[in-house]
Amino acid sequence: MSHVLRNHPTVSALFLLWLGLWIVMVATWLYDSAGYTVGMPMPVFFIFLVAPLPAGLIAGWSKPSLRSGAAAGLLAGALFGAANLAGNLLWGAVLFIRGRIPPNQPFTFWEGVAEALGFLVLFVFVGLVLGSIGGLIGAALGGRAGRRAVV
Numbered sequence: 001m002s003h004v005l006r007n008h009p010t011v012s013a014l015f016l017l018w019l020g021l022w023i024v025m026v027a028t029w030l031y032d033s034a035g036y037t038v039g040m041p042m043p044v045f046f047i048f049l050v051a052p053l054p055a056g057l058i059a060g061w062s063k064p065s066l067r068s069g070a071a072a073g074l075l076a077g078a079l080f081g082a083a084n085l086a087g088n089l090l091w092g093a094v095l096f097i098r099g100r101i102p103p104n105q106p107f108t109f110w111e112g113v114a115e116a117l118g119f120l121v122l123f124v125f126v127g128l129v130l131g132s133i134g135g136l137i138g139a140a141l142g143g144r145a146g147r148r149a150v151v
Contacts, residue, residue, distance in 0.1 A: 013058045014076060021051055022087045029091070036102040037095050040088075048084050052077030052127035056134025061142035069139020070132045077131010081123035089116060 025048070030038040040048075056073025063069035095101055107115065 010059055010062065014055055014080065017051065017055060017058070018080065018083055018087070021048060021084065022091075025087070026091060031100070034102075035100065037100045048088075049123070049126055050130060051084060052080045053130040053134040055080040055127075056131035056136075057138035057141075058134075059131070060135030060138030063135070063139040064143060066136055066139050066143075069135040069142075071135065073135015073138060074128055074132040077127035077129070077134065078124050079127070080131065081125075081127025082120065084127075085116070085120050085123045088119075 025040060025044060028041050028044050030041060032038050056077045059072040059076035060069030063072050092101075
């Protein structure tokens with residue numbers, strides 16, 4: 001893994017962005033007075049939702065054209081959205097193992113699966129859109145900076 005991160009700065013930057021978001025999520029998670037999970041604060045949820053925009057910008061920065069920047073951003077945004085949900089599911093498993101899920105949880109197992117799939121669709125769709133916008137911006141700014149350095 002360190003070989004990949006060392007030789008691929010885009011992957012490294014995306015991983016660090018994802019890790020930073022995950023740390024923010026864990027640090028700001030809300031609990032009730034009994035110590036049970038209440039959830040993520042709404043501002044942090046919106047940060048997670050728009051995070052594919054900078055992910056797309058990072059992915060599109062080194063691309064030579066707007067089209068390739070948008071494509072790289074689209075892929076990075078969708079994968080970033082899915083990775084965000086994966087991090088949330090992992091945190092949910094940690095909370096479950098630590099006994100922080102209330103015993104009177106209103107969801108059945110299948111309702112929880114349906115909710116996770118719904119969030120997966122939301123995060124991936126928003127990731128596709130915002131990632132491609134970020135990729136366009138990244139390619140425009142990165143390409144412009146590269147042309148200026150050559151001239």
